[in-house]
Each structure stands twice: as structure tokens, then as C-alpha cells.
Amino acid sequence: MAGANTHQAKTQFGYRRHSDQDRPGQNPAEHPVVVVGAGPVGLSLAIDLAQRGQRVVLLDDADRIGEGSRAICFSKRSLEYWDRLGVADRMVDKGVVWSVGRIFHGESQLYQFNLLPEDGHKRPAFINLQQYYAEAYLVDRIGDLPGIDLRWRNKVTAVEQRNDSVALTIETPEGAHRLHGQYVVACDGARSSLRQMVGAEFAGQVFEDQFLIADVKMTAEFPTERWFWFDPPFHAGRSALLHRQPDDVWRIDLQLSRDADPVVEKKPENVRPRLARMLGHDKFEFEWISLYKFQCRRMDRFIHGRVIFAGDSAHQVSPFGARGANSGLEDAENLSWKLDRVLRGTSPASLLESYHVERSGAADENIRESTRSTDFMAPNSHQEARLRQAVLSLAKETEFGKRMVNGGRLSVPCSYDSPLSSPDADAWDAGPRPGCSMLDAPVAGQAYLTDAFRQDGTDFTLLSFSNGAAIDAPDGVKDILIGGESGLADPSGLVAKRYDAEPGSAYLLRPDGYVAARFRHPTREAITAALSRAAGLN
Amino acid sequence: MPLSTSSNFALPDDAFRAIVEAHRGLTDEQSADFDAALVLILANHIGDIDVLREALVLAKRRMIDGQQQQQQQQ
Numbered sequence: 318m319a320g321a322n323t324h325q326a327k328t329q330f331g332y333r334r335h336s337d338q339d340r341p342g343q344n345p346a347e348h349p350v351v352v353v354g355a356g357p358v359g360l361s362l363a364i365d366l367a368q369r370g371q372r373v374v375l376l377d378d379a380d381r382i383g384e385g386s387r388a389i390c391f392s393k394r395s396l397e398y399w400d401r402l403g404v405a406d407r408m409v410d411k412g413v414v415w416s417v418g419r420i421f422h423g424e425s426q427l428y429q430f431n432l433l434p435e436d437g438h439k440r441p442a443f444i445n446l447q448q449y450y451a452e453a454y455l456v457d458r459i460g461d462l463p464g465i466d467l468r469w470r471n472k473v474t475a476v477e478q479r480n481d482s483v484a485l486t487i488e489t490p491e492g493a494h495r496l497h498g499q500y501v502v503a504c505d506g507a508r509s510s511l512r513q514m515v516g517a518e519f520a521g522q523v524f525e526d527q528f529l530i531a532d533v534k535m536t537a538e539f540p541t542e543r544w545f546w547f548d549p550p551f552h553a554g555r556s557a558l559l560h561r562q563p564d565d566v567w568r569i570d571l572q573l574s575r576d577a578d579p580v581v582e583k584k585p586e587n588v589r590p591r592l593a594r595m596l597g598h599d600k601f602e603f604e605w606i607s608l609y610k611f612q613c614r615r616m617d618r619f620i621h622g623r624v625i626f627a628g629d630s631a632h633q634v635s636p637f638g639a640r641g642a643n644s645g646l647e648d649a650e651n652l653s654w655k656l657d658r659v660l661r662g663t664s665p666a667s668l669l670e671s672y673h674v675e676r677s678g679a680a681d682e683n684i685r686e687s688t689r690s691t692d693f694m695a696p697n698s699h700q701e702a703r704l705r706q707a708v709l710s711l712a713k714e715t716e717f718g719k720r721m722v723n724g725g726r727l728s729v730p731c732s733y734d735s736p737l738s739s740p741d742a743d744a745w746d747a748g749p750r751p752g753c754s755m756l757d758a759p760v761a762g763q764a765y766l767t768d769a770f771r772q773d774g775t776d777f778t779l780l781s782f783s784n785g786a787a788i789d790a791p792d793g794v795k796d797i798l799i800g801g802e803s804g805l806a807d808p809s810g811l812v813a814k815r816y817d818a819e820p821g822s823a824y825l826l827r828p829d830g831y832v833a834a835r836f837r838h839p840t841r842e843a844i845t846a847a848l849s850r851a852a853g854l855n
Numbered sequence: 856m857p858l859s860t861s862s863n864f865a866l867p868d869d870a871f872r873a874i875v876e877a878h879r880g881l882t883d884e885q886s887a888d889f890d891a892a893l894v895l896i897l898a899n900h901i902g903d904i905d906v907l908r909e910a911l912v913l914a915k916r917r918m919i920d921g922q923q924q925q926q927q928q929q
Contacts, residue, residue, distance in 0.1 A: 700887070707891040717899040 328382040328453055332470040338494040348374045349660050351485060351498035353473050353511055357388065357448065358628030358645035359504030360455035364402045365653035367464035368774065371660060374496070375465055376487065378472035382456070385605040386447040386532045388642035389562055393433065394730045394754065395646045396440040397830070401771040403461075405440065407454045412444030413561050418543035420724050424550055427712045428719040429542075432727060437811045438757045439765035443639065443727070445562045451642075476501070476514040478622040500656060501624045504645070507612075509630035515621040521614025522688065524635070526695035527573040529608050531588050534566050535601035545724035547694075547709055551594040556694045556724070558637070559595075566604055569595065570636070572694060579608045611635035611691045613684045619673040627652055632680035635687040637694070637725030644683050647730065648676050654775070654828035658852065668853030671737050679731035686726045693723035730754035737827070739834035739847040748817035748824075748835070755780075755830045756815045760799070761806035767830075769797045769805060775828045777848060781839065782813060784820030788839050791848055794825075827851055858909035 337346040350366060352359045355377035363375045391399075391408065399405035419429040433442035459465045474493070475486035482497040503511035512519060544559040546552070555572035562568055569592060573582055581587060583606055593599040615632040619625065628645030652672050658664035696702040711718030730753070738751035749756055757767045770778060779790040783801025790796045798804035799812050800820070807813055816824060823839040824832055825847050834847035849855050864870045877893075878886045898907050 700891075703888055703891045704895070707888065707895055711892060711895060715896075715899075718895070721895070 327456070328449060330380050330456075330467075330469045332380055332490050333468070334489075334491060335466070335468060337496060338489065338491065340494070342495055345484070345495040345497050347482065347497045347499075348372065349498070350374070350500045350502065350656065351376065351483075351496060352502045352504060353377075353485075354503065354505035354509075354628075354630070355452070355456070355467060355469075356383070356504060356506060356628065356645075357451055357455065357642050358649050359502070360452060360459065361398070361402060361646055362502060362504060362627065362649035362653055363465050363467070364404075364455065364458055364462060365649060366657060367459075367462040368402065369653065369657040371464060371657055373465045374498070375459075375467045376471040376473060377467070377469055380469040382449050382452045384449065385607060386449070386562060386566065386568065388448045388451075388639075389445045389560065389568055390443050390639035390643070390727070391446055391451065391646075392639060392643045392728045393438065393440045393442050394728070395643050396444065397757070397767050398646055398650045400440070400767060401775055402455075402458065404454050404458045408446055408451060409440070409444055411450055411454075411563055412446035413541050413563055414441040414444050415541045415543065415561070416442035417540075418545065418724075418727075420719075420722055421544065421546045421549065422709045422712070423548055425713075427709070427722060437759045437809060439767050440757070445560060445568075447562055447564075447566070448642065450563070473505075473511060473514075476511060476624060478515075478624070483623045499623065499660065502652065502656070503624055503626045503630050504628050504649075505630050507629040507633045509626070511624060512616065512626065512630055515624055517616050517618070517621060517626075519614045519616060519633075521612065521633070521684070524611035524613075524691055524695065525575040526691075527575065527577050527579065527582070527608060527610055528636075529571045529573055529582055529588065529591075529606070531569045531571070531592060531606050532562070532566050532604040533569060533592060533601040534564070534604055535596070536565055537567065537596070539567075547722075547724070549595070552591070557595065558724075567601075571595075573608075583608050609636075611687075611695075613688050613691075615677065615680045615684060619677055620669060625652065625656075625669065625672065627676075631676070632683065634680075634683045635691045637690050638683070638687045639725075639728045640683040640687055643728040644679060644731075647679065648672075650829045651676055655853075664853045671735060671853060675731075675733040675735050675737075678734060682731050683728075690723050690725050733831065737833060737851045737853065739825075739850055741835065742843075743835075743837035745817050745835065745837075748815065749832045751832050751834050753832055755824075755826055755832060758807075758811040758815050759809055760812060761808060764805075766797070766812060770826065770830060775830070777828060777833075777851065778826040779823055779839075779844065780816070780826055781823035782816070782818040782820055786821075788823060788844070789841065791841070791845050794844075794848065825851065856903065856906065858906050858913065860913070 350373055352363050352375045363373045366373050396405045416433045417431050420427045459467055472488045473485050474488045477484040482499050483501045485496045505511055541561050546557045549557050558570040560568040585603055612633050619631045627648040634640045655668050655672055659666050696705050708718055708721045712722050733752040735752050757765050776795055778795040780797045782799045783804045799807050823836050825834045827833050833851035
């Protein structure tokens with residue numbers, strides 16, 4: 318479609334023969350890590366691993382970036398991750414920044430919300446960006462990293478688990494060959510073929526209601542906000558969403574009836590009048606039309622031997638919460654530092670189990686949130702519809718009613734109930750608990766705490782607040798000191814405030830920016846113990 | 856604070872009567888709509904998810920007990 322081909326980034330790639338394919342079948346090439354699937358998750362994971370010094374083979378069965386906008390909402394958390402991968406500026410420059418959403422019922426607005434009402438964050442609450450742009454920029458970044466070998470039209474057709482590696486059979490235009498990977502990460506999407514090859518189930522719920530996605534190109538005066546309607550005048554009895562993307566493209570989602578015929582509904586001549594009713598004109602062109610049912614499923618185990626699943630291959634959620642691609646990126650961020658340590662031998666292989674514990678817990682949270690949104694949008698019984706109607710009518714005049722209206726709860730970083738966290742031993746009134754993501758705040762100059770965190774690569778980091786007597790971080794732990802003569806200034810006081818910090822307070826941050834432990838009066842012993850625990854060493 | 860099941864109104868008959876009168880003249884359908892809004896308003900006023908869950912359990916147990924009695928009588 319037009320949108321995929323008119324931008325500067327490359328989207329079509331050639332198959333190239335690799336010398337691995339010349340090796341005899343009984344002596345295949347050995348690689349530390351093979352990532353399968355060059356979508357946003359696989360690409361980001363490969364970049365992260367390569368920046369940590371790993372050599373990565375990245376396989377994709379296609380030879381081009383997928384068409385259609387697909388995922389469009391990328392969260393603050395994802396942008397902070399992409400900052401560390403060196404691609405966030407480009408994403409934000411191209412994307413449309415937004416933080417405000419409005420909910421309408423019928424003709425009238427019920428309420429509006431702001432997902433990032435405070436200043437002092439480097440990245441916005443969300444950007445909207447077509448998935449094909451995000452993928453193209455990630456592929457460009459891979460060009461800077463010699464550690465990644467991205468092989469197009471390499472389709473995995475068989476997986477065999479061995480004691481110390483995984484044997485993959487790979488089909489290419491020139492025939493099949495085999496590769497060994499110490500670890501294989503399957504980022505091959507909701508229809509994951511690797512999931513089938515390891516014989517894993519993908520259990521969950523498929524909802525009956527159907528939604529139509531239409532991305533249309535038009536010039537329009539709507540603000541850069543997320544607009545959601547219950548029972549709008551142009552689409553009686555159902556719900557609708559309008560959201561802006563770059564290049565004058567607008568995402569429109571319309572709920573259809575349970576018995577709608579997908580083939581008929583997808584025809585442009587049938588979509589056009591629906592949208593014309595919504596927009597009040599028909600001066601738009603179609604970029605992409607798709608029809609889907611809500612699905613919420615996950616794998617029971619995200620790790621099968623030496624094959625690890627990340628992103629949609631491991632868990633699938635309904636849209637309207639921006640929890641699909643963003644949670645996949647959180648998977649990549651969670652996994653890469655652990656896999657890097659295990660491959661280096663600085664942590665035992667058992668550290669990987671914490672990836673399953675933390676990210677399957679996150680998947681449960683995402684599925685719970687998106688199931689609630691789905692049930693609110695498409696009530697299952699007369700009584701559910703009645704309760705929803707009561708909420709919508711109460712929302713007109715009560716704050717509690719507004720808060721119960723569920724037009725999608727947008728992705729925020731999950732907090733982990735994790736074996737890697739050391740529980741608080743001191744009293745804290747605020748600040749991120751162990752298992753929660755670090756918070757951004759401005760520091761001296763035009764910089765942010767997230768900038769200080771990502772400088773020189775991301776490893777375990779001790780964020781401490783000066784009281785004159787600096788605590789030495791243990792070996793291999795980076796230091797960020799706030800205040801004092803040698804530390805970063807906190808001119809707005811927001812770092813101290815957001816971390817509920819007093820002079821001497823310290824936070825031990827994991828390489829993915831999650832809090833492992835925090836201390837009012839840190840000692841070398843306590844920090845070392847928390848570090849061992851967070852690295853899976855005890 | 857657990858769910859209170861002791862009598863909290865000085866005049867319980869007034870409370871019961873007020874609810875009954877609110878339903879006067881409504882069809883069953885309208886009454887159900889009314890009740891849905893009332894439940895949400897009261898639940899928010901209580902504002903304690905544990906108390907709400909206890910109340911839900913009590914209300915449901917009453918239904919299950921009623922069904923079992925019916926089955927025993929049959």
C-alpha cells in the first residue's frame with residue numbers, strides 16, 4: 318500500500334546466501350543466540366543483545382517489512398527502551414506525540430484524561446507511529462551493529478532440543494540447512510510456528526465481537542488525541558475509536574456485530590459509507606483495512622528448554638490498551654540482560670527462569686486489563702449491559718462513574734513480584750518499590766535521569782543521593798550520584814521527590830531499569846547482597 | 856473493616872421502605888436499571904474492595920442456599 322512505500326526508510330530486503338549454508342549437515346554452524354522473527358520485538362532484542370556485546374543471528378521468513386500500520390501506539394516505557402537502543406529520537410521525530418484521551422457517550426463528551434499530566438519526563442506518554450516505520454528504523458539501526466547477522470527469507474521448519482543447544486532446520490530459496498544456537502528466542506508472532514514446533518499450547522479466550530480497523534488518509538482538523546465513543550450517533554449501539562498517525566493517516570476502529578460477515582464487512586465499498594457517517598464526508602483514501610476478533614491467550618511456560626518465547630508468540634491481548642507491541646518490547650528488555658549474563662557465565666542459567674516469572678505475571682496483568690476493557694465494550698449479558706449503561710449514565714455527573722468507564726486502559730510498565738527483588742527494610746512513603754520501573758526526572762543541563770542511566774551501556778546501577786559520604790558501588794555496578802559537589806544537580810527537586818529520597822538514600826537499578834532494592838542507609842554488604850539476588854546468584 | 860451485618864439503621868423499616876418506594880411504578884426492566892445504578896453508587900460509597908467482596912459472597916450464598924432448599928423440597 319502507498320503508505321509503506323513512500324517513506325525514506327528501506328522496507329524491501331534481499332535474500333543473501335551465508336557461508337553457514339555451505340557447511341555439511343552433520344557439522345552445522347554454532348551460534349550463541351538465534352532470534353527468530355524480525356518484528357519490533359525480535360529487532361529490539363537483537364539490538365539490545367548486540368549492544369551488550371553478543372553476536373546475534375536474526376532470522377525472518379519474509380524479505381520485507383510487513384504491510385499495514387498494525388501496532389500504532391508506543392508507550393513512554395518503550396520509548397525509554399528505544400532510547401537505550403539508539404532509535405528513540407527518530408521514532409519520536411516521525412511519530413505524533415499524544416497524552417490526552419476523550420471518551421464520548423452518544424453525542425456528548427463524558428470526560429477526558431491525560432496520561433502524563435506532569436512535566437519533567439524526557440519521553441511523552443505515547444507516540445503513534447505505524448509499525449512499519451518502527452520496524453524500518455530498527456532495521457536501519459541494525460546496520461550500525463556488526464554483531465547482528467540479519468538473514469531474510471530464512472524460515473525455521475524444525476526445532477530439535479539438544480543438551481547444550483537447539484538445532485534449527487532452516488528453509489531458504491536455495492534449500493535447507495541447519496544451525497545450532499545455544500539459545501533460540503522465538504519472536505515470531507501470534508501464529509508462532511516455533512510454538513507449534515515445541516508442542517506448546519496457546520490457551521485463552523476468543524471473544525465473539527468483531528472489530529473493523531480502517532486506516533484512512535485525509536486532512537482533518539481533529540486534535541492529536543485519542544477519541545473513543547460508546548454508542549456514537551454515527552454507529553448506534555457500538556463503540557468506535559479515532560486516533561491520529563503520521564502522514565495524515567488516521568486509525569479508525571469500529572465495533573461490528575457478532576454475526577457480521579468478515580468478507581463482506583472488509584470490502585471498501587461497505588467500509589466507506591460507515592466512515593463517511595462518522596467523519597461527515599468521504600474525502601479519504603484507504604491505507605489499510607483489517608478485521609479482527611479480540612483474543613487473550615498466553616503460553617503456560619515462556620521457556621521450553623533452550624527456546625524462549627517473547628512478544629505475541631508468548632502472549633496475545635486485545636487491542637485498545639496498547640499492550641501488544643509494548644509488552645513485547647518489555648519482554649525484550651527483560652530478557653536481553655539476563656540472556657547476556659547467562660551467555661557470559663556471570664549468572665547461572667536459572668536466572669532465565671525469572672524472565673518467565675516476571676513476564677508471564679505481566680502477561681496475566683495485561684490479559685486481565687484487556688479482558689475487562691473488552692467486556693465493558695462488548696457486554697456478555699443483559700445484566701452486564703445494564704451495569705455498563707448505569708456506569709455511562711452516572712459518569713455524566715459523578716467522578717466515580719467516569720473512573721469506571723473502560724474504553725481501554727493504556728499500557729504502563731508492570732510491577733514484578735519477583736525473586737530478584739529485595740524487599741524494603743526501611744520506611745518509604747513514595748518512590749518506585751523493588752520490582753517497579755525507575756521513574757524519569759530532569760537533572761542538570763538539558764538532560765534526564767534516563768539519559769544518565771543509559772550512558773555507557775546499561776548495567777546494574779546504584780542511584781544514590783549525596784550526603785557527603787559517598788557509598789562505593791560494588792565492582793561492575795555503575796554509579797549515578799545526585800547532588801553534592803561531584804553529583805548531578807537536581808534543580809527542580811523532582812529526582813528526590815519522585816524517589817522519596819533523603820540524603821544518603823540509594824536505589825539499586827537492574828540493567829532493564831527496574832528497581833532491585835532500595836536503602837535509606839545503604840551499606841556495602843546490603844548492596845552486595847541485593848546485587849547477588851538480582852543477578853540470580855543465590 | 857469487615858462487612859457489617861448487624862443492624863445499622865436506627866429505623867430499618869424506613870430504609871427498606873425508601874428502597875421499595877423507589878421501585879414503585881417501575882417495570883421490572885426499569886427496576887433492574889435502577890438497581891444497577893444504586894449498587895454502583897453504594898459500592899463506591901463503601902469504597903472498600905474487601906467489604907464489597909464479602910457483600911457479594913453473602914448475596915450469592917443466599918441464592919445458592921435458596922437453590923439447595925428448592926432441590927431438597929423436590
